[in-house]
Amino acid sequence: MKRKALSIVFMFICALIAPYQFCTGQESSRDSRVITQFANRLSSDTKKDDVHGSISAAIIKNGKVIWAGAFGYATRDKDIAADTNTIYRIGSITKTFTAAILMQLVEERKVKLDDPVEKYLPEIKSLKGYSDKTIITLRQLASHTSGLKREPDMPGASLGPVDQWESKLLSSIPYTSFNSSPGTSYQYSNIGYALIGLTLERASGVPYIQMVQQRIFTPLHMDNTFFLMPENKMAELAEGFVNSEKNLKDKINKSHSSQGGVDSTLGGYTVPCGGIYSTSLDLAKFVIALMGKTPLLEPESLREMQVTPPGGSYYGLGLMLARYKKLDFIGHGGLVRGYLAQFSIEKNNVYAAILLRNYNRGKTNLALGSRKLLSKLSKGSIR
Numbered sequence: 001m002k003r004k005a006l007s008i009v010f011m012f013i014c015a016l017i018a019p020y021q022f023c024t025g026q027e028s029s030r031d032s033r034v035i036t037q038f039a040n041r042l043s044s045d046t047k048k049d050d051v052h053g054s055i056s057a058a059i060i061k062n063g064k065v066i067w068a069g070a071f072g073y074a075t076r077d078k079d080i081a082a083d084t085n086t087i088y089r090i091g092s093i094t095k096t097f098t099a100a101i102l103m104q105l106v107e108e109r110k111v112k113l114d115d116p117v118e119k120y121l122p123e124i125k126s127l128k129g130y131s132d133k134t135i136i137t138l139r140q141l142a143s144h145t146s147g148l149k150r151e152p153d154m155p156g157a158s159l160g161p162v163d164q165w166e167s168k169l170l171s172s173i174p175y176t177s178f179n180s181s182p183g184t185s186y187q188y189s190n191i192g193y194a195l196i197g198l199t200l201e202r203a204s205g206v207p208y209i210q211m212v213q214q215r216i217f218t219p220l221h222m223d224n225t226f227f228l229m230p231e232n233k234m235a236e237l238a239e240g241f242v243n244s245e246k247n248l249k250d251k252i253n254k255s256h257s258s259q260g261g262v263d264s265t266l267g268g269y270t271v272p273c274g275g276i277y278s279t280s281l282d283l284a285k286f287v288i289a290l291m292g293k294t295p296l297l298e299p300e301s302l303r304e305m306q307v308t309p310p311g312g313s314y315y316g317l318g319l320m321l322a323r324y325k326k327l328d329f330i331g332h333g334g335l336v337r338g339y340l341a342q343f344s345i346e347k348n349n350v351y352a353a354i355l356l357r358n359y360n361r362g363k364t365n366l367a368l369g370s371r372k373l374l375s376k377l378s379k380g381s382i383r
Contacts, residue, residue, distance in 0.1 A: 053072050058280040058284040068284070070082040086236060092190075098200075099305060107301060140183055148192045159268045162227055165194075186311065243360060
């Protein structure tokens with residue numbers, strides 16, 4: 001009876017915080033206090049940022065979304081409130097999807113983590129400085145230990161239609177060089193993850209975007225997650241914009257394309273490393289799968305993704321590894337022009353959080369904020 005009363009009180013609190021929030025009633029009274037403080041902070045920070053933008057968030061406990069909410073506005077010039085179905089770009093969180101596909105193909109014995117990439121993608125031999133001493137494996141690409149530079153030195157490499165990303169990547173390879181020898185140091189590389197995408201495409205015989213749709217979006221019912229925004233979903237897309245600490249600098253998402261997307265020219269080779277659009281609730285479905293609560297990968301594969309390989313640093317396979325207040329976290333961040341995204345999982349797999357924003361700078365530190373939240377929620381939780 002006491003538990004039921006606490007649940008009713010929490011539902012009432014959720015109704016008071018903001019119009020675009022929901023709670024499941026599966027939280028403890030302690031959870032409810034921490035979440036209420038967190039929601040109030042997001043609301044306050046969004047108002048203080050004063051850029052007419054928004055933050056959308058979701059909190060997970062034991063494989064279920066226990067709270068989700070949105071604060072602020074989806075558009076710059078109109079008072080259209082964001083909600084939990086508002087769509088944002090998630091940037092480099094796309095890399096975690098690519099890594100998940102890699103692990104699925106490993107499970108199916110279509111590839112091995114220590115296979116040389118040239119086995120499937122001989123064009124990689126046109127990298128600047130490539131030789132028998134710089135042969136790169138899939139594990140090295142996925143852990144950012146390939147030694148490759150972050151971006152190719154080719155003007156316009158990140159520009160081009162999404163459905164032509166493969167040709168832009170192949171054109172970029174001869175303009176890409178090494179910063180270090182493979183397997184010796186951590187060097188974050190966007191083009192490295194694009195190379196994984198094309199390698200998996202070659203190994204499986206299925207186009208990369210189609211693979212992600214068939215293997216992740218569809219089975220997890222991520223119905224508001226896309227590489228190309230459909231016209232009938234455009235009204236749900238948050239308008240992204242780049243802002244300095246003081247004022248608005250540049251609006252994104254202004255032009256439509258004949259392909260049914262916005263800014264489809266901003267794709268180029270980057271599709272497998274930063275091309276996904278999603279919502280906080282859809283992304284929660286993927287995060288729950290990474291927690292092992294819904295079928296996506298074998299437990300052994302999920303553990304492998306959390307291991308830093310030789311030469312690596314705080315990064316497994318598609319997952320950033322962090323520690324805060326004696327707790328270990330896995331997750332990933334995403335930054336593209338006009339958008340910032342973060343998901344964090346407390347490594348004991350009890351709690352997780354997703355944060356999406358349609359402007360680059362703001363009072364809320366998405367990575368640190370999510371870890372602080374999960375740290376507070378994890379205190380005293382029963383595992």
